Amino acid sequence: MEEYINTVLRPLLQGDGGELEVDRVEGDTVFVTLRGECSKCDVADRCLEWCKQKILTDRGERVTFVATRKKPYFWEK
């Protein structure tokens, strides 16, 4: 799963200036950190939902994402 996310999904998010790092996978729960533009995106939930659907389509697996946002210091308010 981690390799799939790193090689398939992560480059897509990077294409929009975002970044998705897999912290760990526990069962069907994927813990990720959103960085870059994803860290402040208003619709990141929609994006992760799309990622879930893509995983289901590509791998036939249902997962849940638990995402933490890590903004660079200059975007913290």
Added chain:
Amino acid sequence: MAQIKVERRSLRPEEYINLRYTALKNHIFEDAREITPVRIRNARQTGDTAFAFYDDWHELKKGDLCYTPDGSVFFEADADVSGFADKPVFLYWKTSSEVIVKVNGRFAGGIDPNRRTVRLGDLPADGLLHLEMYGFNRSKPDDERNPDTASTRGCRQEFGGLYLVHVNEAVQSLCYDLELFTDVIGSDLFPEDYRALVTREVDRALELIDFDDVRTADVQKASAYLEKNLYANATYKGSGRVALVGHSHLDLAYYWRRVHTVQKNLRTVLIQLRLMDRYPEFRYCHTQPYIFETLETYYPDVFAELREKIAAGQFEPVGAMYVEPDCNIPSAESLIRQCLYGQRYYRRAFGKIVDTCWLPDVFGNSWILPQILKKSGVDYFVSNKMSTWNDTNRFPHNNFIWRGIDGTEVYACVPPTHFISWNEPSQVAANWQAYQDKNTGAETLQMFGYGDGGSGVTEEMLELARRFKKLSVMPETRQVSASEFLKENFTPDRELAVWDGELYLEMHRGVTTTKAELKRRNRLLENKFRTAELLAVLRLAEGEPYPAEELRRLWKLFLIDQFHDILPGSHITPVYRDAIRDLTEVEAGLDALIGGGETLWNPLDTARRGVEFLPGDGRFTRCGVQGRFARVDFAPLGGGTAEAARDDASWFSFDGGTVATSLLTARLAPDGSFTSLVQNGREYAKPGFNALHLYDDRPGNYDAWDILPDYADRERELMLTEPLHTVAVDGDCAELACVLTTKKSRIERRLRFFRQEGTVEVEHIVDWHESHKLLKALFPANVLAREIVCDTSAGFIKRPLTANTSWEKAKFEFCTHKWFDLSESDGGVAVLNHSKYGAGVTKGVPSLSLLRATERPDPQADLGAHDFCYCIYPHAGDFITARVNEKATAYNAPLVGVGALPQVPALLREFAPLALQSVKLGEDGRTVVCRLTETDGARGELRLSRPVRVLDMLEEGESETDVLVYRPFEILTVGFTLD
């Protein structure tokens, strides 16, 4: 005593005007007719016009989500405008994506965050429209100029429906008036009493409209009221003259990949062409031959239209360079090729070259540029950054003469305000107010049009421009071409000031260091290009074909990656991957052209007498390559074999603190820094010389771009985990190593001493996992120097080590090429490098910037493995007599393995002391073109054994001579035919 600030909390008149203006905008589009069904296919762009599709066509309904991360979308729909075409019909879609629209197979226009409609123009008799749309998810997140589309930003967007609409022209016209007047009201650049008048009269005009029942007749009354009471009021007089030039800045890659720029450019061009149809006064300029080339290749119909608009004088190609490159890091030869390939494209495509260099967004400009431009047919240089982005000093001129390192002068325009503007009255007024050369009598230049990712001028901007003429408080404005503006305002009779020096940008000082691997490859490949072309010419002389097409292809690919958001490192992760892929391809291509062999050949036109690294058997590993060091003694462009390897290590001793060789004695600290470096009885170092320093590097939002002046106040610890120890010694070289670490990173330093040379090479093998850090090597030398001398690649520039003035203080970080030097008149120290460009003055001490760890725009920037060398060169005499530039050139141009030594035409060895910067077959396919550079700041003449043609940098010129007269820092181009 308590202070109570009087603050109005109730609705202000100007706020009430804005509310009604916003309400009125909702009445611009009317008779909306939803187009259904809309079919969609999701894809990801994989090439200039290639896509990988995720799915097949399926229906997209209002409220559905569309677009995917890094996604492209194709839409299609059919519509019937029968009974709807009594008025102009528009396609309407509110989106923050970038959309190209085709109607019945023809490109019709574009939609993007700056416009929601495409005017559908001539409609077919049957009223049936087949719509095809391509959309790219606009991903530039820091462009928040348009709040209207903020709600629709992001990878996944809610589809709000696609419509056919009519435009209520009366409402739209009044909205343009309100855009104009609300901007005036909100700007303190206009007189307070005038703004009070405008506020009162706009309010009265809006009172004529019932906002519960907006009627066109009332709107027309309001417009008429404004016409009579504001436009006709000439009591208030503005001053100044501002030339308005439409432009759209288009980064080839930034928050998007280069492949996306092909369609960004198409959309931008389409939009401008359609505006030109309706606004004959509209003048627009467009840069970068590369993107014209993509348009010509992939969209010939649109390109044909563009050509017509060029012929009509509305669409203007500007900017001689192939792309808008960084103008600090590329070498002189690269910048010349930017002009050569750019101008050659323009000549082929449009029948003429351009006389402008158009670089609005470039992060400072090297002093070597003026003569390169002038000799490439360019008289005018345009660049905005210094006036609008300097963080310390206000750049003192906008229209001036820029004198280059060799004394060549070009006209320079650095407009007072930003190159992306939306043509609001306040922006025009601000430009005039900021303009610093008013007393020359010249106009000031205002570029207008959305940019960074293209988009360009909008209808609103052109409508505002028409209204400026009716607004007496405005400066006098006119829409002109860039060429008209430049020719009319830069004339010998004007007393233009002269700026003699580099155009240093007091910002973005980190871009010479960020993404070190791109910089390393840039230097490496510039040298490989030189070797490959030189060898190809020599082989041509021996009867082999010259690989002109392949070299041109490789050069163009390389030049693209010198774009000012690629080579400087200010881009997202995929752009970096693309660049690395490109540069790998270029390197493989050049290696194939260079070939190989066992015989060593010196590609330089200077004698090679020193220690060289020779890959092969040996005890040393340098930058991942095994080999040995040996002395060679090769003639210019000659070669042979190196001295044999020796095992006798008696020339070297190291007692854990002091190194002694026959040429130097050095006391070293465990971290690889020097406390003393003595050569011929002279001390060159102070304690801490060559020490590594790690700083907290937090410049804020411009993370990849900037280094702040106070970085040195926040130093972080480097732990010594392996003190300096001996790794290997043979008869020519001794290698010591130490290891420094942080919690996340490891830095191995290898110091190399040589039996037959008094230099010290320092290699760094780094596993880098920092966040917001800057790694520097500091060189506190025992040299009384007030200036640091830096290589520009074609001559040197002296920069202050002092901080007496704000101008000196601001230059705390700058670009250098192969070397920098600190000299007294009889001795000094140079630091030669083969992959670095950032240098600075750190608390008064010269420093070389090695690595950064930035997070925006690329969270992965610079993380991972690095391997780089520099060389410490203590010398007698100053940097000229010590031949520092020659030594650094050799350090960057390793010996080449060839099958047999090539035959070298005698002429190629006659150009010394000029450096043979480049040798190539001319673009005419017949002339051997040699580029000769004076690098020491001397003048003289060369008497040659045969006449040569004197050429410009476009390889044109007919005069012949056998006596070449040169001046300091001159770059000459000469040509001859092979016997």
